[in-house]
Amino acid sequence: MLEIKNVNVEFKNQKVLNDLNLSIEEGCILGVLGKNGAGKTTLFESVYQSIKFSGNINWKDERLQRKQISYLETENYFYPYITGEEYLAYFLSKKESEITDIVKKFNLPLKKYVQYYSSGMKKKLALIGMLMLDKPINILDEPFNGVDFEGVHILYDIIRQLKSENKVVIISSHIIETLFHTCDKIAVLQNGKIEKVYNKEDFSQLNTLKF
Structure with missing residues (x-):
């Protein structure tokens, strides 16, 4: 389980995350929903440990390491x-046959410079x-x-594949229908905290909220 406990982030004496708590089970696809400026990206960067934060973020009861994400x-x-081909050559993978299938589906011109993409x-x-x-925790x-x-x-297919491999997937999207389609749970981020986590059977309630 990924456990985020009492995480605080402050920029210029203004709190962006305020004692935020969240637990995510293995094999769970969690959507994070919030208004622009609610702190979604700040939360992701805290998990990825690319910004300073206070609190604890643990994976399987041990401190989360960036190499796991x-x-x-x-x-x-x-x-x-x-x-594109040179870019992908930087990555090592034990799933090369699966990745080859994905590359074919995306139909990218890998011989061309990425600046023209x-x-x-x-x-x-x-x-x-x-x-x-091929990490256990995936943030999109x-x-x-x-x-x-x-x-x-x-x-959609890729996200389902990650779930089948028992990975944690955390997604934000301003298109709420994409979260309905992919997620097992959706967490609402407001006022620097996770106000509520909705299970799939309760997603319809989110249509009444304004984001």
Whole structure:
């Protein structure tokens, strides 16, 4: 289990996360829902340990280590003169046959420089790299942004595959229907805290909330 306990983050004397608590079981797909500026990305960066925070984040009763996490950020940076093929060569994987199938489905021009990719193509390439890391905890910050209709359905398949491998998947999306379609639970982040966690049978209640 991934356990986030009493996590606080403060920027310029303003609290963004305020004694935030959250527990996520293995094999769970958790959506994080909140208004712009609610702290979703701050929460993800705290889990990824790329910013300073107070509190505890544990994985299987031990302190979480960054090497246990794959993180797909909202905006992905690539060196300008690198091909898709060269980018993927940086990643080691014990799932190469599975990744090959995904590459074929995404139909990316891997011989071309990434600087000529569309934003959706860059998102797909970053996603493949993330999957190749094969980590137990996977964070996807707005993964559906800029992805075409076909790519969205491939993403659904990938997320289901991660669940079948008993991995933790944490997703944010401003398109609430994508969370309904993929998640086992949805956590609402407001005022720097997780206000409530909804199970799948209660997702309809979220339609009454404003985000």
